[in-house]
Amino acid sequence: MNDILSSTGQETSNKAAFRRVLDASNTHDEELISTTVDEVFQPDVRMSTPLPIPETGARAIKEVYARLHRAFPDLHIAVEDLIEEGDRLVARHTVTGTHQGEYMGLPPTGRSVTYNEIFILRFADGRIAETWGVVDVLSQLKQLGVIQT
Template sequence: MSATEVTRNKATLRRFHDAFSTGDAEIIAKTIDEVVDPDAQIHTPLPLETKGKQAIKDVLAVLHRGFPDLRIEIEDVIAEGDRVVSRNTVTGTHRGEYMGLAPTGKSVTYKEIIIARFADGRVAETWAVVDVLSQMRQLGAIPS
């Protein structure tokens, strides 16, 4: 893989995160359609029936319903070959139902690491590690 392709893949992952942070459902969906393969393999266990890029759209819709002001701050982006890793801090305010929890109005800050494999300039596979335990503790769903 050329240095140009690696740079392009890093920029694509940043574009995805930037779109997500807008909170605009149309921008998010359009960006996913442009940068994610329709049949992308999502290796993170999700409580969804959908697959591929639709699963990503569904996860982001759930997050934005629960945290309409959700933002991703990219801490690190590391790329090698066809893989791009992003270490992020996520912040938001719990203003809508999320994972069975009624809105609490509480702010949350948690970490995540996303690994994306690219093929032909699009996300073809993802793996994510999200600190859901920290998120749930901050919402009061799990005692600290």
């Protein structure tokens, strides 16, 4: 077992780094989130997930969290899986929250949402250098009443 732990030391630190980001998000402390993003993401992190914001790099990550927390003040991200191979980390989450602020042009509905997302992260020099993500926006919009089923 010690051989396994010692051979995956970098993998463990990558998982820990990403968990720090999610833990910071779950505190809803903007300063802590900002500091953690600066420490864990490279400033010019490349994001391949389409975002409706002009910011890029780590600034975009901060803006995404800020917008989500304004829209869903009780937002919570629960880690379901963290799978690592080499410099890549795959994270599957369940996200919950209550829609109490504007979100994608939609005024607050007071409705609760639960949706899933999966991200693949590439680490370089101990920090997240690139991300790819899939967020179940269709499920969000159905639960918010924008799309009828």
